[in-house]
Amino acid sequence: MNKDLQKQGIEASNQDFSEFEQVNKTQNYRLTEHPGDEAFDTDTVIPTCDMEPFFHGGEAGRQEFSQRLGRALEGIGFAILTGHGIDPELNAACNRKVQQCFEQTSLDERLAFEAQRYGSVNQGYFPVRKTTIIHPDLVEGWVFCRRAFDLPGNTGFDESAFWPAAGYEPVFRALVQAQEKLILPIMQSLLQYLGCDAHLYDDRLTDTNFGFRLNYYPSVSASDRDSGAGRMLGHEDVDLFTFLPAPDVDGLQVLNRNNMKWIRLNAPPGSIILNTGDYMQRISNDIFPSTTHRVSHPVDPALLDRARISFPMAIYVWEDEILEVLPGTGEPKYPPVTALKFHTAITSKYYGADYAVDEVSS
Numbered sequence: 001m002n003k004d005l006q007k008q009g010i011e012a013s014n015q016d017f018s019e020f021e022q023v024n025k026t027q028n029y030r031l032t033e034h035p036g037d038e039a040f041d042t043d044t045v046i047p048t049c050d051m052e053p054f055f056h057g058g059e060a061g062r063q064e065f066s067q068r069l070g071r072a073l074e075g076i077g078f079a080i081l082t083g084h085g086i087d088p089e090l091n092a093a094c095n096r097k098v099q100q101c102f103e104q105t106s107l108d109e110r111l112a113f114e115a116q117r118y119g120s121v122n123q124g125y126f127p128v129r130k131t132t133i134i135h136p137d138l139v140e141g142w143v144f145c146r147r148a149f150d151l152p153g154n155t156g157f158d159e160s161a162f163w164p165a166a167g168y169e170p171v172f173r174a175l176v177q178a179q180e181k182l183i184l185p186i187m188q189s190l191l192q193y194l195g196c197d198a199h200l201y202d203d204r205l206t207d208t209n210f211g212f213r214l215n216y217y218p219s220v221s222a223s224d225r226d227s228g229a230g231r232m233l234g235h236e237d238v239d240l241f242t243f244l245p246a247p248d249v250d251g252l253q254v255l256n257r258n259n260m261k262w263i264r265l266n267a268p269p270g271s272i273i274l275n276t277g278d279y280m281q282r283i284s285n286d287i288f289p290s291t292t293h294r295v296s297h298p299v300d301p302a303l304l305d306r307a308r309i310s311f312p313m314a315i316y317v318w319e320d321e322i323l324e325v326l327p328g329t330g331e332p333k334y335p336p337v338t339a340l341k342f343h344t345a346i347t348s349k350y351y352g353a354d355y356a357v358d359e360v361s362s
């Protein structure tokens, strides 16, 4: 880990790393918050999209949801999903398990699972300040892809190969399976909004790959705060879209590209925050932007002593799928590319130039 590069990241702008991007991004922002030096947008409201009409409103309901969601994601690029049908107790159980995972295992036990690339995704444990090489993120993370769960297709599944102890996988699997049920409704609604066949991605997204990430942001010490580092650097997700059950400690900030101000996003308990990523921007020919966000220290100083927990689920296509601009979205701005090449070219920004690969192999 190059500490100088990380330290420079505190002052850096995203455009310093533009060579890695695989979609057009003209927004220019600092990777971390510089208090007193940045503008906040307290007027813009992230749209809430109730999924109830999609599930129970027939064709008219699906059309209504599609329009509402499409407008939100084409505009600000974030939406708050309600009416999704997922039991809030699942989130509470996952919260407790994340806390247990990071507070009741030793660092050595966690380091035994230190992250390595497998396919496109860097999977496993990331110690604090080691999420990326370009910024000292004040977070510990752990990424589990589909193969880390006892799910259809994973014959001979071995829990001990991925998890520090028994008992974690079933709890997180329950949430992953519940959120998997939302993948096709979201994709179908976005395709419908774009005027495409709503079922174009049904096969590709059935039993597809995903990255389920546990984030444990430890309490922030005075020296952490003085260092200028943020909890997680400003970034765009690489995926089609991300589900994030609303965290209970604030800190998530969303960049409004229309006025280049940051929005502090605090979604209601039980809701799911949805945002679009690079795969989606690529195939939608820039109609759905890959949206910038970061995690800063909480506004209320009393919360600095509290750990923050979140568990986003990034939805991918498998590595050998081709990302191709969708029909009817205008003159293609991008040539077709394999998901593997696209994904690893972008994420070599975070992990080093040798992370980028062209061919599928583990």
Ligand SMILES: [Fe+2]
Pocket (backbone or CB within 6 Å): 235, 236, 237, 293
């Ligand atoms: Fe993200």
